[in-house]
Amino acid sequence: MYNVVFVLGPPGSGKGTICSKIQQNLGYVHLSAGDLLRAERERAGSQFGALIENHIKNGSIVPVEITCSLLENAMIASKDANGFLIDGFPRNEDNLEGWKKQMGGKVNEQFVLFLSCPVDVCIDRCLHRGQGRTDDNVESLKKRVETYNQQTFPIIELFEKVGMVREVNSERPVTEVYDDVVKVFATANQK
Ligand SMILES: Nc1ncnc2c1ncn2[C@@H]1O[C@H](COP(=O)(O)OP(=O)(O)O)[C@@H](O)[C@H]1O
Numbered sequence: 001m002y003n004v005v006f007v008l009g010p011p012g013s014g015k016g017t018i019c020s021k022i023q024q025n026l027g028y029v030h031l032s033a034g035d036l037l038r039a040e041r042e043r044a045g046s047q048f049g050a051l052i053e054n055h056i057k058n059g060s061i062v063p064v065e066i067t068c069s070l071l072e073n074a075m076i077a078s079k080d081a082n083g084f085l086i087d088g089f090p091r092n093e094d095n096l097e098g099w100k101k102q103m104g105g106k107v108n109e110q111f112v113l114f115l116s117c118p119v120d121v122c123i124d125r126c127l128h129r130g131q132g133r134t135d136d137n138v139e140s141l142k143k144r145v146e147t148y149n150q151q152t153f154p155i156i157e158l159f160e161k162v163g164m165v166r167e168v169n170s171e172r173p174v175t176e177v178y179d180d181v182v183k184v185f186a187t188a189n190q191k
């Protein structure tokens, strides 16, 4: 059984930043759904390149069959890890249902780390992220925030109802956010 922590929050809330620090210090392997999709988009011979780019530009969500298979393959490739940080997934109902179908019974879902941050701060961070992403522009960001509000936040609420959400305010400096995140992991892994 793989230990899994889902990491969710608006675009620019700091998911990737915090996950890479946890990976360095706590032995979890960081799997970013967005990074895996961007790599698949670039892969020579991929039949999904154009479809993925369309979704990324429009801030809409790629069908789960594609994303979940990329995640499962990456998990199999690192099967000795203490656990996995699944960053940016599940982002809508399709993601959640597809994950249950494909991964249910194979994983131990520890909790959902919810990085909360006001949308205007998040947008500003994305606009200054400097990674040359095709979706870090005002037009795409508007759509991504809309997708987050309409599709992703309701998923976080579903997890909240079953007591799985650990919320950390990520509007603060990275070191402060990370200190609180470490406490969340310590509590979860003590049990
Ligand atoms: N707590 C923070 N305070 C200020 N800037 C941050 C913080 N966390 C992340 N950033 C910066 O904001 C941008 C988006 O962070 P990132 O980790 O890529 O977020 P996400 O994966 O949630 O979109 C990056 O440029 C990152 O360096």
Ligand SMILES: Nc1ccn([C@@H]2O[C@H](COP(=O)(O)OP(=O)(O)O)[C@@H](O)[C@H]2O)c(=O)n1
Residues within 6 Å of the ligand: 010, 011, 012, 015, 016, 032, 033, 034, 035, 037, 055, 056, 057, 058, 059, 060, 061, 062, 063, 067, 087, 088, 089, 090, 091, 095, 135, 144
């Ligand atoms: N589960 C996911 C995650 C990302 N994506 C796509 O990838 C884009 C970028 O996701 P990301 O997680 O890298 O973005 P950030 O929240 O890190 O800014 C999303 O806007 C979606 O178009 C997806 O379709 N399904």
Ligand SMILES: [Mg+2]
Residues within 6 Å of the ligand: 015, 016, 032, 034, 088
């Ligand atoms: Mg990210």
